[in-house]
Amino acid sequence: MHLPRSPIISSHYAGWNGISLEYHRQPAHEMPEYCIPYHTLSIGLGYRAKEFKVNGRVHKDFVAGNVGICPANQSLSTQAYGKAEFILLTVDPTKFAQTAYEAVNTEKLEIVSQIRGFDPLIYQMSLALKHELESNELDSQLYAESMATALSVHLLKRYSARKQVIKNYTGGLPQYKLREAVTYINEHLEQKLTLAEIADLLQMSPHYFATLFKQSTGLAPHQYITQCRIEQAKRLLTNRELTLIEICQQVGFQSQSHFTKVFRKYTATTPKVYRKLL
The missing domain is CATH 1.10.10.60 (Homeodomain-like)
Incomplete structure (x- = not known):
């Protein structure tokens, strides 16, 4: 993804597996159509202007806490009319597919895209991952791996094209x-x-x-x-x-x-x- 400015914080060198995080503060910008090979979540933290154009359609009234979801390999073009502060989370489709198979016994699942919505759990997860990366970059891999699994399960529960019944594991380990x-x-x-x-x-x-x-x-x-x-x-x-x-x-x-x-x-x-x- 070619944004005007590099991320302020990135997990690129932290050794995370299955998930990545970038924290951005970007000026007004326009991005041509692009395709990301990962499930991508955009979590809004602050906006100077409250309008974005996504795939040619104007979306208004963006506020802090909005969550956008773009499934892997889906084309997207964006235009931001003002400064924006946000977190980008990406989930490796392989990691997601593995968790899906474990949780619902199926290998083929479709995630529904979402341009603007609220999801308190994703919002809090993103802030927790950002804090972990800022505080403990060299020792954050295990935490990130655990969060990648939890986030994948949440996406399965809430954003699958068809409602999924997640396996309920109980009783603890032998x-x-x-x-x-x-x-x-x-x-x-x-x-x-x-x-x-x-x-x-x-x-x-x-x-x-x-x-x-x-x-x-x-x-x-x-x-x-x-x-x-x-x-x-x-x-x-x-x-x-x-x-x-x-x-x-x-x-x-x-x-x-x-x-x-x-x-x-x-x-x-x-x-x-x-x-x-x-």
């Missing part, structure tokens, strides 16, 4: 599978763990695994992994021969500043102060 997942997580905290990797270990789909794991533990996989990393860091801090950067690396954080930020969130203090108080 105890032996939960133990296997927890053991694997704790033995690989220093690595970049992915939802697909853990699900594959248990011979389950990522969506199925994430749903049942949360039912069993009360936490989404990315939340549980972060909690395990902080608990392991607390144990390692008792060994004063280890430096803070060594501990940071051993519990899987890519930067010491992010490690300190997350540690403070979970313990109300920094690793350095926590060690002094031991």
